[in-house]
Each structure stands twice: as structure tokens, then as C-alpha cells.
Amino acid sequence: MTDLPLRRLGRTDLMVAPVTLGASSLGKRADVDPLAMAEAMLSSPFAVVDTSNNYAGGESERALGRALAARGGLAPGHSIVTKADVGLDGRFDRDRVWRSFEESVERLGVERLPLLHLHDPWVISVEEAFAPGGAVQGMTELREQGLVGAIGIAVGELSLETVYVRSGVFDAVLTHNRYTLVDRSAERLIADATDLGMGVFNAAPFGSGILAGTGTRYAYAEAPEELQRWIARLRELCGEWDLPVPAVALHFSLREPRIHSTVVGVGRPERIAQLLELSATAVPDEFWPELDRLGTPPSPITD
Numbered sequence: 001m002t003d004l005p006l007r008r009l010g011r012t013d014l015m016v017a018p019v020t021l022g023a024s025s026l027g028k029r030a031d032v033d034p035l036a037m038a039e040a041m042l043s044s045p046f047a048v049v050d051t052s053n054n055y056a057g058g059e060s061e062r063a064l065g066r067a068l069a070a071r072g073g074l075a076p077g078h079s080i081v082t083k084a085d086v087g088l089d090g091r092f093d094r095d096r097v098w099r100s101f102e103e104s105v106e107r108l109g110v111e112r113l114p115l116l117h118l119h120d121p122w123v124i125s126v127e128e129a130f131a132p133g134g135a136v137q138g139m140t141e142l143r144e145q146g147l148v149g150a151i152g153i154a155v156g157e158l159s160l161e162t163v164y165v166r167s168g169v170f171d172a173v174l175t176h177n178r179y180t181l182v183d184r185s186a187e188r189l190i191a192d193a194t195d196l197g198m199g200v201f202n203a204a205p206f207g208s209g210i211l212a213g214t215g216t217r218y219a220y221a222e223a224p225e226e227l228q229r230w231i232a233r234l235r236e237l238c239g240e241w242d243l244p245v246p247a248v249a250l251h252f253s254l255r256e257p258r259i260h261s262t263v264v265g266v267g268r269p270e271r272i273a274q275l276l277e278l279s280a281t282a283v284p285d286e287f288w289p290e291l292d293r294l295g296t297p298p299s300p301i302t303d
Contacts, residue, residue, distance in 0.1 A: 003045045009260045010199030012150040012171050014114045016048050018254050019279055022265035023051040027059025032268055038067035040269035050263050052083035052119055053100045061107035069109050083119035083154055092124050097138025112147055117154040117174055126163050157303045158189055165193050176203035177219040181211055181252050183299035194258045202253045203263035211249035219301055226298040233294055247281035
């Protein structure tokens with residue numbers, strides 16, 4: 001398969017495709033061979049695979065590392081990015097960030113990462129994170145020493161993520177479930193990041209499945225009835241235009257020029273081909289004003 005066109009991620013050196021493959025479920029599913037899944041991800045046309053230190057207890061990184069070793073390294077133009085996570089002891093300071101990095105590169109079988117995100121720093125206050133010996137010091141040290149090319153912040157809650165973005169320390173941001181057909185609350189965050197020259201990843205365009213037609217959950221919780229009624233109207237509108245709802249959900253993110261790449265989790269190899277098909281689906285410009293006429297979607301997220 002031909003690789004997709006690339007663009008630079010903000011001010012970083014990382015080149016990304018419009019879609020990035022998310023590996024949060026890699027190593028979790030008993031019915032999917034993790035090595036085969038990892039190989040499918042690394043051999044796909046999508047340039048970047050996104051994982052994390054704690055995904056599947058480290059099994060996501062281990063599977064990618066085994067596949068990477070079996071294929072003799074990454075294809076030109078392809079990358080793996082990961083995240084620093086809190087330790088099992090609850091610590092998330094400078095030393096834990098370094099240890100998380102060391103665990104990740106050991107599992108992946110690499111010496112350097114193009115991008116490392118600080119991931120879900122909920123267990124510490126912002127003051128603790130930015131204090132001497134804190135997690136942010138660990139992140140900036142890794143960048144200064146050339147062990148990571150860039151550092152990012154990846155956290156769900158907008159209020160917390162906004163503080164990290166506006167600090168000006170980070171090169172990239174990853175937001176999820178907050179810029180979708182259902183929820184537009186990350187618009188200000190994306191604007192702030194763009195003003196600072198940061199790279200922007202937008203994850204979970206299908207909102208935990210409800211916009212992919214695989215359930216009634218949004219942002220990891222059962223969607224309230226009001227939202228399900230709005231989505232029923234969305235499905236009716238898409239039917240009138242002969243458009244699959246998942247294609248519209250994906251293109252809602254892809255058409256936003258300030259988003260460098262949209263992160264979509266894939267749990268089975270066949271999902272990669274489906275994702276390519278959705279990416280190639282043409283959504284007419286005239287559709288979007290019709291979508292706007294549905295009114296503001298009743299998002300259940302309140303942060």
C-alpha cells in the first residue's frame with residue numbers, strides 16, 4: 001500500500017499522516033495476536049503509531065518492539081511515539097519520567113523517541129509537576145539531551161491540559177473526545193496550541209464507539225438519552241446524503257487545518273483497511289452546513 005502524504009507536526013521534526021494509528025488496545029485482546037496486529041500497524045500506510053508506557057501493562061510497547069525487531073526496523077518515514085506514565089507506586093516526578101522513558105525504549109528496542117508525551121498527570125498538582133525535581137523537569141531534560149525529539153502533553157480534562165499547553169514548555173498536545181461531531185470543547189485549546197506553534201493530535205473521533213456504530217457509549221460512558229436522540233438525527237441526515245456516519249465523524253477532524261493528525265485506535269488488522277476506506281470517502285462541502293442545522297450536540301462532557 002502506498003504511504004499517505006505527510007506534514008510536519010508543528011515546530012517539531014516529526015512527520016505525520018492525516019491519521020495516526022492508536023495502539024491502546026494492542027496486547028489487551030485475547031482473540032487478536034498482538035504480534036500480527038503490531039506488524040499490521042507498522043506496515044500500514046499510516047506513518048505514526050501512538051502508544052503509551054501503561055497501555056495493556058506495557059504489552060502494547062512490547063508487541064511493537066517484537067514486530068519492529070522482526071522486520072528489521074521502521075520503514076522510512078514511519079515513527080512510533082509513546083507517553084510517560086505514572087509509576088506503580090503512584091510517583092510521577094522527574095525520576096519516574098526518566099524511568100518510564102527507559103522502560104519504553106527497552107520494550108521498543110530503540111535508543112531515541114521522536115516524541116514523548118507527559119500522560120495523564122492527575123496524581124500530581126500542576127505546581128508539583130513544574131517544581132524542581134518534578135515531571136516537567138524530567139521531560140525537558142530528555143529533550144535537552146536529545147533522547148526525545150519533542151515533548152507533548154496528553155490528558156483528558158481540558159482545564160488541566162490548557163494549563164500545560166499555555167506554559168509554553170511543550171511542543172505538542174494530544175486531546176481526545178473533545179473535538180468530535182458530539183463535542184467541540186477543545187476548540188480553544190487547539191487555538192492556543194496553534195498560536196504557540198505546537199503540533200496538535202486529535203484522538204478518538206468516534207467517541208468510544210458511538211460514532212463508529214459500535215455501541216451507545218461516548219467518552220467511556222453510556223451516552224445519555226438526549227445525546228442518543230441527537231445521534232439518531234445525525235444518522236438520518238447521513239442517510240439522506242448516502243454517507244457513513246463513521247466517515248463523517250473522521251472527516252470532521254480531518255477537515256480542521258489546525259489538527260495535524262487524528263489518532264484512531266485500531267484493535268484488529270482489518271480495521272486498518274476500513275480506516276483507509278473511511279479516509280478516502282468524499283464528504284461534500286455542502287454537507288457541513290446541513291450538519292450545523294442539527295444544532296449544538298448535547299455533549300455529556302463538562303470539563
